[in-house]
Amino acid sequence: MVAKARTSYEAGDLRWVAEVLAHVLFAEPGHPEARTLQADTFERLGHGSESGPWRNFYLMGAAELRDGILGTPTPQAPDVLAALTAEQIFQSMAVRVDGPRAAGAGRLLLRWEFTDTGEVWTLLLSNGALTPMLGDAPRGERPAVVLRLARTTLNRVLGGATTFADEIMSGAVVLDGDAHTLITFGSLLESPDPDFAIVTPPGPSPRRPSLTSPPAGQTPTAESSAHQPTASAAPFGVTPRPSAGTGRAECATAA
Structure with a gap:
């Protein structure tokens, strides 16, 4: 051939x-x-x-x-996030959902209330697919968790400048309901690999030193680490912590 x-x-x-x-x-x-x-x-x-x-x-x-694979530089781009609509942000989350694992997670319903724009969005994760909906949940279904935050705060979380845990602790994000739902949702989002091959199949292949990685033998700096793909739930950055009986959902920064 x-x-x-x-x-x-x-x-x-x-x-x-x-x-x-x-x-x-x-x-x-x-x-x-x-x-x-x-x-x-x-x-x-x-x-x-x-x-x-x-x-x-x-x-x-x-x-x-x-x-070999060169890789792609992926600096955080707050201006790009700010230019996206809330719908585009949530749609980008939808394509990152790990469908098979999400299918086993059951039905999750999250309500997002943006205090600076006045928008309300509902995210429904069902049958392994994420559906963003403007406004309330259909048929008046009660969400498992409600997040009240500024859209600029969401941009900072998704851009890697902070985590939901930090913003919840600071009061910038008010979480009402089951914190485990947010944790589960974050764990079901895959982090895309910026160093994917474009003309060869997935799997082991020769690589140049990646633009997103430090040279061999060099310890990653804070600056270079900021450009590394993070664990799926890292931006959500929350782990459950037993409540002290206050009735409020509590979170701790993920290790």
């Missing part, structure tokens, strides 16, 4: 070559001749692309095949 792909490459049928070799590499990611030929193909396609984004895609693919 690779020999036939080389014949097509020499004939200039580059898009066909890229398609054929993609199947070869997903079947045998370490095939040296296929990797080299696919990288050459992507470079020619990239240099011939008028579209800047397509040129970047092709050349990045060629670099990955030759040098």
Whole structure:
């Protein structure tokens, strides 16, 4: 198959070559001749692309095949979070839900009341899927937990500048109801890997030093650690703590 792909490459049928070799590499990611030929193909396609984004895609693919996965710089971007609507924020949470585990968690209902924008949102986690809804829960169903906070506080939590535990303790977030529901919800969100492969299948593959990781042997600094993917529930950062009989949900910062 690779020999036939080389014949097509020499004939200039580059898009066909890229398609054929993609199947070869997903079947045998370490095939040296296929990797080299696919990288050459992507470079020619990239240099011939008028579209800047397509040129970047092709050349990045060629670099990955030759040098391994580079990774993606992921600095916290508070301006990006601030530009998103609450609906977009919650939709981004929906695509991060670990469906199989969430299916076993039963039905979770969380109400979010934003004190600065006046918006009210209800999140329903059911059958492994998260559904954001503007306003009250359907049929007047009572949420398991209500969070009252400023939208700017949510941005800071999701941006990694703080955690829900810290903001609850400071009073910036008022939590009314079952804290375990918030903890469970946070634990069901997966953290995306910014260093994913783009032209090779998932799994072990050669890597360059990641832009999000310190060089080998170097201790991560506070600055570099801020750019590392965190555990799923880390932004929520809450663990249950026995209540002293006050009737209020209590939380402690996660270890």
